[in-house]
Amino acid sequence: MSFKPDTIDYQIMDLLKSNARIPNKEISLITGKSYSTIGLRIKQLEKEGYLTFKVITNDVQKTTTAVSLITFIKLKECSHENIIAFSSMLKECPNVFKCFHIDGQRDFFVFSIVENVKEFRNYLIDKILDTEKIEMIDTHLVLNEIKTRGNYLFCFLACIHKILEGTSEYLYMS
Numbered sequence: 397m398s399f400k401p402d403t404i405d406y407q408i409m410d411l412l413k414s415n416a417r418i419p420n421k422e423i424s425l426i427t428g429k430s431y432s433t434i435g436l437r438i439k440q441l442e443k444e445g446y447l448t449f450k451v452i453t454n455d456v457q458k459t460t461t462a463v464s465l466i467t468f469i470k471l472k473e474c475s476h477e478n479i480i481a482f483s484s485m486l487k488e489c490p491n492v493f494k495c496f497h498i499d500g501q502r503d504f505f506v507f508s509i510v511e512n513v514k515e516f517r518n519y520l521i522d523k524i525l526d527t528e529k530i531e532m533i534d535t536h537l538v539l540n541e542i543k544t545r546g547n548y549l550f551c552f553l554a555c556i557h558k559i560l561e562g563t564s565e566y567l568y569m570s
Contacts, residue, residue, distance in 0.1 A: 399444045404429060408437055409446060443471070462509045463516060464538035468502040472531040482529055491519050496512070503532070 401409070404427055411423055419432045427434065441447040471478050481495060486495045487508065494507040502535040524533060 398429065399440065401444075401446060402551065405441060406439055408434065409441065412438075412447065453559075462511055462539070463513065465506075465508045465510065466536045466538060467504075467506040467508065467524075468532075468534040469504040469506060469530060470502045470532040471529050473529070474503055478529050485523070489519070489523050491515075491523075492518070502532075 400450065406429055410505065411418055418444075420438070421431055423434045424431045429437075469482075471482060478537050482504070483497065484497070486492050487502070489508070491508040491510050492506055493509055496505040496563055497503065508519070510519055520533070520535070524530065
């Protein structure tokens with residue numbers, strides 16, 4: 397029998413997305429379910445792959461001089477073999493923190509962090525441009541992180557949409 401999350405499960409996932417450190421007791425009070433039921437549901441959601449991990453991040457700008465980059469990559473030929481090969485290469489890059497295979501004018505959206513501009517140059521030339529599969533690379537330096545939410549995937553997708561439209565005005569709001 398296949399597991400299907402119900403409305404309580406979705407409520408639990410939403411609460412964890414907004415605050416990964418929320419105690420099960422608080423989830424229990426909000427949902428009206430017992431503490432032990434919440435614990436069992438969270439374990440089931442993790443087991444079934446609906447909850448993959450809980451993350452606490454720090455403010456990179458305060459803790460390092462690292463440079464954050466958003467890179468769009470278009471392959472010369474978007475064949476299944478090229479996508480798999482290029483994806484495997486990106487998985488091995490220690491500077492790549494998030495990578496999405498996307499639809500549209502570009503094939504990949506890559507979020508990476510490098511120590512400095514020299515490291516970016518080496519990363520770009522030695523790792524990314526070293527492959528003959530690349531048609532185009534479009535890299536953007538992250539000037540300021542405006543907002544991070546527990547469900548940051550939607551923030552990235554909105555950013556991609558704005559950049560592809562050529563209207564990135566909200567990226568510079570203070």
